[in-house]
Amino acid sequence: MSYQDIYSASLTDPETFWMDAAKAISWDRTPSRALSDLGDDLYEWFADGMVNGCYNAVDRHVENGRGDQLAIIHDSPITGTKSSLSFAQLQDKVARLAGALVANGVTKGDRVIIYMPMVPEALEAMLACARIGAVHSVVFGGFAASELAVRIDDCAPKAVLAASCGLEPGRVVEYKPLLDGAIDLAAHKPDVCLILQRPQASATMIPGRDLDWQSETAKAAPAACVPVEGNHPAYILYTSGTTGAPKGVVRHTGGHLVALNWTMKNIYNVDPGDVFWAASDVGWVVGHSYICYGPLVHGNTTIVFEGKPVGTPDAGTFWRVISEHNVRSFFTAPTAIRAVKREDPKGLEKAKYDISCLRTLYLAGERADPDTIHWAQDLLNIPVIDHWWQTETGYSIAANPMGLDPLPVKVGSPSVAMPGYDIKILDDAGHALPPDTLGAIAIKLPLPPGTLPTLWNAPERFRKSYLQTFPGYYETGDAGMIDKDGYLYIMARTDDVINVAGHRLSTGAMEEVLANHPDVAECAVIGVSDALKGQAPVGFVCLTKGVNRPHADITAECVKLIREKIGPVAAFKLAVVVDRLPKTRSGKILRATMVKIADGASFKMPATIDDPAILDEIRGALQTLGFAKSG
Ligand code: COA
Ligand code: AMP
Numbered sequence: 360m361s362y363q364d365i366y367s368a369s370l371t372d373p374e375t376f377w378m379d380a381a382k383a384i385s386w387d388r389t390p391s392r393a394l395s396d397l398g399d400d401l402y403e404w405f406a407d408g409m410v411n412g413c414y415n416a417v418d419r420h421v422e423n424g425r426g427d428q429l430a431i432i433h434d435s436p437i438t439g440t441k442s443s444l445s446f447a448q449l450q451d452k453v454a455r456l457a458g459a460l461v462a463n464g465v466t467k468g469d470r471v472i473i474y475m476p477m478v479p480e481a482l483e484a485m486l487a488c489a490r491i492g493a494v495h496s497v498v499f500g501g502f503a504a505s506e507l508a509v510r511i512d513d514c515a516p517k518a519v520l521a522a523s524c525g526l527e528p529g530r531v532v533e534y535k536p537l538l539d540g541a542i543d544l545a546a547h548k549p550d551v552c553l554i555l556q557r558p559q560a561s562a563t564m565i566p567g568r569d570l571d572w573q574s575e576t577a578k579a580a581p582a583a584c585v586p587v588e589g590n591h592p593a594y595i596l597y598t599s600g601t602t603g604a605p606k607g608v609v610r611h612t613g614g615h616l617v618a619l620n621w622t623m624k625n626i627y628n629v630d631p632g633d634v635f636w637a638a639s640d641v642g643w644v645v646g647h648s649y650i651c652y653g654p655l656v657h658g659n660t661t662i663v664f665e666g667k668p669v670g671t672p673d674a675g676t677f678w679r680v681i682s683e684h685n686v687r688s689f690f691t692a693p694t695a696i697r698a699v700k701r702e703d704p705k706g707l708e709k710a711k712y713d714i715s716c717l718r719t720l721y722l723a724g725e726r727a728d729p730d731t732i733h734w735a736q737d738l739l740n741i742p743v744i745d746h747w748w749q750t751e752t753g754y755s756i757a758a759n760p761m762g763l764d765p766l767p768v769k770v771g772s773p774s775v776a777m778p779g780y781d782i783k784i785l786d787d788a789g790h791a792l793p794p795d796t797l798g799a800i801a802i803k804l805p806l807p808p809g810t811l812p813t814l815w816n817a818p819e820r821f822r823k824s825y826l827q828t829f830p831g832y833y834e835t836g837d838a839g840m841i842d843k844d845g846y847l848y849i850m851a852r853t854d855d856v857i858n859v860a861g862h863r864l865s866t867g868a869m870e871e872v873l874a875n876h877p878d879v880a881e882c883a884v885i886g887v888s889d890a891l892k893g894q895a896p897v898g899f900v901c902l903t904k905g906v907n908r909p910h911a912d913i914t915a916e917c918v919k920l921i922r923e924k925i926g927p928v929a930a931f932k933l934a935v936v937v938d939r940l941p942k943t944r945s946g947k948i949l950r951a952t953m954v955k956i957a958d959g960a961s962f963k964m965p966a967t968i969d970d971p972a973i974l975d976e977i978r979g980a981l982q983t984l985g986f987a988k989s990g
Contacts, residue, residue, distance in 0.1 A: 362764040362775070365625075369778030369807070376778065377404065377808055381617045384656075385419045386410050387586035390613065394805060395590075400826050404808035405589030405613030412489035412593055412612050414584040416655035417453055420446045425658055428632060431479045432684050435665035436676055437526045438559070444479055449486075451581070456487035456572075458579035460518060463551045463570070467492030467585055469517040470595070472549070473641075474498050474507065474534055476525030477665040480555050480572070481641045482651045484520040485594070489612075492587040493517075496595040496607070499642025500525040500532060501862075501928030504540035506605075510597050511545040513607055514815060519552040520572075524560035528670050535562035589613025595815045596644055598750040599865035600824060601855050603872075607815030608750050610647075614808030615753055616656055619648055622754050623657035626746070626777070627688045628719060628762030631658030636680065637690040638664050643862070644750040645724065649690055653754075662686070668695040675708030682712035689717055692724040692861030693731050693745075697891050700731065706738040719744055719761055724861035725893045726849060729770045747773035747849050749835065750863070751811045751825070756780045756802065756835070757847045772846040779807025782847060784840055789829045794843040799853055801832035855950075857886030857894045859930050866896060866950070869931060872924045873898055878906045878913050883940050883948045884931075887957040887986055897957065897984065898934035899977070910936040935980045943967040953977055957986040 360368075369376045377393040390408030397403060417430070426447035433442045444452065465471060471493045475481035481497070488495040496514050498507050511519075519542075525532040535554065542548060554562050555572040564571070593612040597605035627649075629635050635654040639645035641663075654661040662684060666676055668691070677699060681689060703709075720735055720743045727745040735743045742765070746758035759766050759774040766774060776782045781803035784792045792798040804826075810833075814821040828834045836856065839849045852858075855867040866884040873882040881901040886894035898917055906913075914934040921931040941949040944967050955962035956978050964971060981987035 362760050362766060365760075365763065366776065366778055370781055373779060373805075373807070377617060380621045381405060381408075381613075383620050384410065384613075384616045385415055390589055393808070396805070400804055400822075400831070401812065402805035403590045403611065403812055405617065408589035408613050409586040410589060410613050410616065411492075411584040411586050412616060412652065412656075413453060413457075413486045414490075415616055416486055416489070416652060417446060417450045418584060420658050421450050425631070426450075428658075429660045430655060431482060431661055431663055432634070433479045433663045433665070434680050434684065435477070436671040437528065437665050442479070449483070452483050452576070453486045453490060454581035454583075455576040455579045456483050457490040457582035459553065459575040460487055460493060461491055461582050462575070462579055463518060463553075465491065465493050465518050467587065468494065468591075470494045470496060470514045472496050472498060472507075472511060472514070472516040472519045474500065474519060474521040474538055475555070475641060476500050476522055476532075476534075477640060477663050478522065478555070478557070479663055480522065482655075482661075482663065485641070485647070485651050486655075489593060490584050491582055492585045492591060494592045494594060496597065497642055497647065498597070499640060499928065500534065501642075501926050503922070503924055503926035504537045505544060505924050506926055507537065507541035508544035509605065511541055511549070512547050513597070514595050515547045516549045517551070519549045520555075521552060522555040523557050523562035526559060526665065528667060531559050533560050533562075535560075539565070587612055590812070592815075594647065596647060596750055598644075599856055599863045599868065601865065601867045603865070603868040606820065606824065607817065608811045609813050609815050610753055610809070611812055614810070615652065618754055618807060618809030619653040620656050621778070623653050623659065625760050625763045626755060626758050627690070627721065629654075629657070629659050629688050633659055633687040634662065634685050635659040635688050636662040636664070636684070636686045638668070638677065638695060639691070639724075639861075644748075644753060645690070648753055660684075668698045669702045673708060674699045674703035675711055678709045678712040678714050681714045681717050685716045687716060688719050688721065690721040690723070693722050693727040694725065694860045694892055696722065696731050696735050700734050701891060709738055714739070717741060721746060723748055723755065723773075725858040727773075732770050742768060744768070745773040747837075747847065752806070753809045753811075756782065769842075769846050772842070772848050775845050775847065782841065783832065785829055785832070789832075792840075795840055797838060797840050797850060799829070800835045800837045800839050800847070800849070801829045802835065803832055806833055857896060859886070859889075859894050859896065860892040862928055864896065864929055868925060869896060869898065869921055869929060872921050873900060873917055873934075876900070876913070876917055876920055878902050878908065879917070880904070881940060883950055883953065885950050885954050885957065887954060892930065895933070896929065896931045897981075897986070898931065899937050899940060899953070899980065900934060901937060901940060933984050935984055937976055937980050939970075939973050939976070941973040941977060942969050944969050957981050959986075959988050
């Protein structure tokens with residue numbers, strides 16, 4: 360069937376389409392129907408099926424003769440080690456870890472926070488939770504203790520699974536002091552922390568709460584898979600919103616298994632047994648869907664890579680891993696390719712490796728700029744596929760279905776809507792716009808299986824953030840257009856979210872931190888264009904009356920504060936003191952205009968601006984930081 364036929368079928372008869380896709384999943388009780396309409400714009404998928412995520416990702420492959428196939432390859436250029444686990448070995452490890460959780464009182468529905476670097480145990484932790492119906496919430500290692508504390512208080516975990524450290528080039532990031540600090544800060548206290556001691560840092564254990572991962576799993580009885588309802592939460596993944604409080608995206612079990620499994624062949628064009636590599640981190644949605652669940656459920660070998668695109672040890676690392684492990688499909692963020700291109704513009708490193716195994720490169724997480732796509736296409740001589748998705752959806756909303764019916768690539772577009780996504784471009788009043796017209800990107804409800812049904816502990820926020828602006832639609836928060844051939848173009852965010860090195864960050868959250876500096880009366884954070892990371896945050900602070908300390912001291916403190924409160928991942932390095940911020944007459948800060956000035960882009964003077972002269976001061980401040988070069 361052609362893409363067009365499949366896409367049309369998914370919209371005209373979603374019930375048949377998704378019930379058919381669900382046949383690829385092993386159910387303990389087959390769902391009687393795909394979609395449940397709960398009313399009030401709320402939907403669930405496969406609600407009355409019974410299923411287990413771990414069984415589908417691990418045990419069934421052992422039962423079906425794939426026990427000796429590699430499930431996980433760990434490649435860590437940072438430690439100079441490589442290892443692998445077959446599906447049978449993974450089953451044993453996961454069952455024991457699940458047993459250790461059970462022995463410590465964790466049962467179906469309990470939350471478990473996972474705070475782990477890129478080691479196979481991170482996947483084992485996720486799968487062990489899935490095995491017993493516990494709901495995991497993975498927290499990215501680059502977040503500070505206070506961000507971890509916010510998540511602990513929101514999801515109230517019974518247990519935490521953590522490693523003693525993560526490894527960044529040239530730096531050991533000790534996780535245990537961060538975890539201890541977070542638990543001190545949080546009102547909720549987990550009963551137990553299972554700590555994986557890594558040789559690079561030995562964690563100090565707190566008696567009565569902390570237990571050693573290895574000894575607990577060694578003595579644990581293997582736990583069996585617990586079937587859960589199709590609408591049982593598999594996990595909560597926090598992502599940035601407009602305010603400092605992160606949104607807990609909920610993922611239901613049944614829909615996510617069905618949808619991810621569908622994408623592995625149809626979008627990523629891999630067959631069971633093939634090696635699939637997503638060079639991301641388990642802390643992000645890409646890591647959940649395409650380092651852990653997607654490939655394993657589909658019977659693929661997945662790679663857990665502990666390294667960076669450059670500097671570990673060089674810009675040839677990606678090509679080495681692809682060549683050594685026979686990678687068929689490779690997925691990373693455009694920023695990673697830009698990093699390789701900057702270090703090795705002629706692609707000399709690639710010539711050292713035979714990467715003829717690689718069929719397609721997939722990019723997502725931020726806008727893929729045409730220069731990067733062309734460079735990668737010329738170097739690799741394979742299709743380079745941009746695809747667009749969000750933490751909320753769990754997999755791509757728009758992509759090029761390479762395993763189904765590859766469509767011509769239009770550079771600058773993540774191609775076309777995937778099954779079940781009825782994408783519309785709307786004006787402010789919610790009217791559909793014609794082709795090639797810029798507007799808000801919205802998706803007609805219901806969203807397909809595997810997408811978020813709600814936010815953890817925050818049904819009203821879910822409604823307000825996603826359902827309220829355009830009744831009957833999911834508001835993506837992205838703006839863009841669709842051309843006459845149905846190709847989508849993602850142009851900008853419509854909210855305060857910025858994208859730094861493929862990481863989604865909230866400028867609102869950064870402003871909340873800066874506003875807590877005792878000398879700061881008012882502030883604004885904007886995302887300016889950055890050649891490597893796509894965007895970089897820049898802070899503007901107005902000082903409290905009477906403060907006359909050196910500005911350089913205050914801005915250095917601002918940078919330190921954001922690193923301490925949000926974490927190094929915010930990559931917040933630049934702040935500047937200004938007298939005033941540009942505002943509308945009603946007091947709204949004109950951040951979008953500030954971004955235009957920073958990027959040297961032309962802009963229309965906002966009609967409602969209170970005092971246009973302030974823009975000159977902003978331009979001057981930006982020029983001292985090396986921005987606003989023209990325009
Ligand atoms: N634990 C602790 N700290 C971390 C971390 C982690 N897991 N990940 C990143 N950090 C730190 C970095 O060490 C850096 O610290 P520094 O300010 O002391 O240098 C800071 O957070 C910013 O990290 P990042 O923005 O990633 O910059 P970088 O200079 O380390 O690397 C790239 C730049 C482009 C190589 C890197 O960002 C990259 O590979 N990006 C790909 C992103 C990706 O895969 N995104 C997922 C969506 S597909
Ligand atoms: P995250 O939730 O971290 O995956 O970030 C989702 C956001 O990243 C989207 O809403 C977009 O703003 C941006 N994004 C992701 N993929 C793409 C893409 N292919 N092109 C443009 N923007 C993208």
